[in-house]
Amino acid sequence: MALQSDLHKERVERRVKEQLPRLDPVALDELGMTQAECEDLERKLRGYIVLPGMPDYPAAAAPHAAPRWPAFPQLIAFCETPSDVRICLALAREKALWAVPRSGRHSLANYSTCSGMIIDVSLMNGISVDPIELTARVGAGANFGLLNAVLDGYGLHVPGGTCADVGVAGFMQGGGYGLTSRRFGINSDCVLAVTMMLADGTIVVADAERERDLWWAVRGGTGNQFGILLDITFKLVELPSVWSFELRWTVEDAPAALDAIQRGYMRDADNADVGYLVVMATIDSEPCLLMLGLYSGDPADGMRALRPLMDVGKPTFRDDTGTYNTLNDAVLAVLPGPGLPTTMEAKRSGYIATPVGVEGWKTLVDYFATTPNPYNIMVLEPYGAAPTAYPRGDSAFIHREVDCDFFVDSFWDPTWPDCDEETALTWLAGFFGVVQPFLNGEMYQNYPVRDLPDYREQYWGDAFPELLRIKQHYDPAGFFHFEQSITPPPPPS
Ligand SMILES: Cc1cc2nc3c(=O)[nH]c(=O)nc-3n(C[C@H](O)[C@H](O)[C@H](O)COP(=O)(O)OP(=O)(O)OC[C@H]3O[C@@H](n4cnc5c(N)ncnc54)[C@H](O)[C@@H]3O)c2cc1C
Incomplete structure (x- = not known):
């Protein structure tokens, strides 16, 4: 009988042979990688990669709905483990590729796609529930359809959104509002801890005791600012019906x-x-x-x-x-x-x-x-x-x-x-x-508007200076960046 590891190797070799036979030279050129380097990457990952020209590229690159700001990523890596994420981050640093994390693909401003590499964590969606302590550790790739279905079995609950396909990672980092929030809080208020990989591949666990400033910042600071979220531990409540x-x-x-x-x-x-x-x-x-x-x-x-x-x-x-x-x-x-x-x-x-x-x-x-x-x-x-x-x-x-x-x-x-x-x-x-x-001048950061000159003030108000300090501490090189990054405000014109 074949062992799991043999089956995985077989699957990888089949994929290399069938899916990556002759990658588009233009796409490789734009990516700055050779055919052999791509094959090597595929072999190193527990997950898999998709490049332009491959049959599953359109589906792999697409956001949840028709994009207002279409982008054509040169590489999409579906990561299955933290090591996969680390390998992708190392590659992005080596090739100076713009890399953005992606979970449920529901960014309303298409912020989880870019012209470089998408680091997709949707396969990292494991959920473990502790029904005694009333906690759940949720992989950053899980969406609310999966999380609610799992919690339902225990009669437990954490406030989530109204759409089953929204990812926990993007949702929580922007706050997260749902039908039970008036009773049980904004989703990010229910977070006990997060595990995050920083740009250099270091894993940090942030909670009320350890890396407290990161724990503070991640809950509302929005996605793709400090690192790649690997999992979230939520405090649950009992809600059988x-x-x-x-x-x-x-x-x-x-x-x-x-x-x-x-x-x-x-x-x-x-x-x-x-x-x-x-x-x-x-x-x-x-x-x-x-x-x-x-x-x-x-x-x-x-x-x-x-x-x-x-x-x-x-x-x-x-x-x-x-x-x-x-x-x-x-x-x-x-x-x-x-x-x-x-x-x-x-x-x-x-x-x-x-x-x-x-x-x-x-x-x-x-x-x-x-x-x-x-x-x-x-x-x-x-x-x-x-x-x-x-x-x-x-x-x-x-x-x-x-x-x-x-x-x-x-x-x-x-x-x-x-x-x-x-x-x-x-x-x-x-x-x-x-x-x-x-209106009071504030705006909900989970409903981002691209052409918003004062997004720092509207999303974060007086929390912004502290967010900027924390961003500069955990991501000093500004590796994680997009149109609404936590960066110093432009000088007044
Ligand atoms: C149909 C629909 C219904 C919605 N309903 C609600 C609702 O009821 N309540 C509510 O509050 N909001 C709602 N939203 C908004 C939603 O909360 C945000 O769009 C949220 O950011 C989506 O998260 P995602 O993981 O699905 O998206 P993604 O597009 O994958 O990611 C969103 C952002 O987070 C970043 N990100 C993703 N994964 C990671 C990670 N692992 N580590 C670090 N950064 C990461 C991305 O780079 C991007 O910047 C809805 C949006 C849509 C389109």
Whole structure:
């Protein structure tokens, strides 16, 4: 019987023979590597490499959706072990290749791709749960579909996002908001420790005791700043079941409902168990307001908590009971999605930190009704409760004293006659003109906007000088870099 190691060797040799027979000379030239060097790299890795011209290159290079900023990496390395990552980092240093890490591919600004090498960690997705200590050590390549499915088996939970394909690595490093965050916190607030490989291949473990400044910085400082995250240890909570609910108002009732939600269910810690999103969407050709949520307590208490909202206008109501893993997906299934591989998305966000009032909400609802396609959505992610209670200075995630994150998704597609890129972006800019008076100037770093001159201030505010010090300590040569790196601000012009 063949041993595991023999099987691996056989697989590698087959791959070298079948996949790397004659690499494109132009691609090799651009990469600065020979055919023999590529074959040698393939043999050294537990994972594998993909280069331009190989049949699986298009799929290996693609972000999660049609890219707004396409890039053509010269080498994609699918790493399976920390040694693979170290080999890739050494190669990038030797060949002076621009290298970026990639996990779930969901960067909204396509920051996990580049013209050099992608160090993909998606195969490093092992998860081990300690149900006694209530912790989980999660490989940086895991996504929330996998993590939630594993935790579901134990009745345990850590707040995650609304999309199963989002990677834990990118999500956590930018904060990470989900339907249970009001009760259990921003995802990065639940991190006990991280394991990270620095540019020189050193592995560091950072937690509240060791490398505390790195632990502080990684939780909100965003991905690709300090090193390559290998795994995250989360503190878990017990959550065997949740109660999901949907309240739906007509567009006429929407301003009063939004006002009632802002007054009673955002900063208010009394309703901390009510986790939810508020969405203006177009359903059955009609704009409407939805409150889509998960209650992490007894359903009867949940009904009582929502009672005041039932008297605002005439909402329709649906509910269900189940596990977080099933209902987190199901409660959002009502939202329309373009579902086309060619559709582009522009997202913009800002934090609301003052009362908007019924009149103010009406201006936003009225603006939403001018949407140039039926897929655009306006969303509120409410804070207060646990996100606000977490001490502001204890991590690099600064957005604490706010009512909610406000974001708008604006889509366009080449097959839509009435909504091209210019229409979609103009509509989005117009929306932010209307909401501007209510925003506090901060922006959620997990929804990055490329052309943002003051991203340092908007993502990190007064945490930035400390982040810069930590960046310069752990990555003094600026090996990890992209368009929104932690670098000294440019001198005033
Ligand atoms: C459809 C969709 C739904 C979303 N839903 C939510 C939501 O509900 N809540 C929320 O808060 N956010 C949400 N987001 C935003 C999401 O949190 C960010 O886009 C996040 O950065 C994605 O992480 P990723 O690992 O999937 O992405 P990637 O594109 O792989 O990585 C994102 C960034 O992290 C870096 N990175 C990746 N892996 C590593 C690593 N191992 N070490 C160091 N750096 C690394 C990359 O270089 C890149 O800069 C959503 C985004 C999309 C597209």
